[in-house]
Amino acid sequence: MIVFCEDCGEKNELSAAALGGGRAVFRCGACSYPNAYALKTREKTPSAADRFLDMICGFLGIVGAFLYDRQGTVIGSQMPPVLTREDIVSLGSGLVKTCCHGTSHCQDIEGMMVVISDKHFFVHRLTKRVYAVTVTISPSLPEGLADRLSGFGRGEA
16 A cells, blocks of 8 residues: 655555554654554545545645535545544635635636645635645645646546
């Protein structure tokens, strides 16, 4: 199984021995950060939100991502388990309100980037109500991801 370090974002490949009791516990091979992930049990058919988040999180350098509805709902999340659902709702609310404020002044804005604690939070409007929040260790999205997010609203993603 391939997992990414919560601290540096480095890709780590885990053996079956590191996966036990519904958790993936490992020390990052690059920065030695101790990681512990709760492994989600997936239903047989993943939702469209889960598939979309899987696509985002499949890019190198992604720490996590979630989909947020302007109504105040987290549609789906693949954020590090250290964040509670309430943390993600609060984060989504603040980031989306800020992004909406910018778009009210300039209709061509599709998203924004904010740095919080050495992590880069990209907020991208997918539809009138739904936003994708992608967290990276880099000040730019991985090659190809920005195009996929931009194409989403046009039915290309």
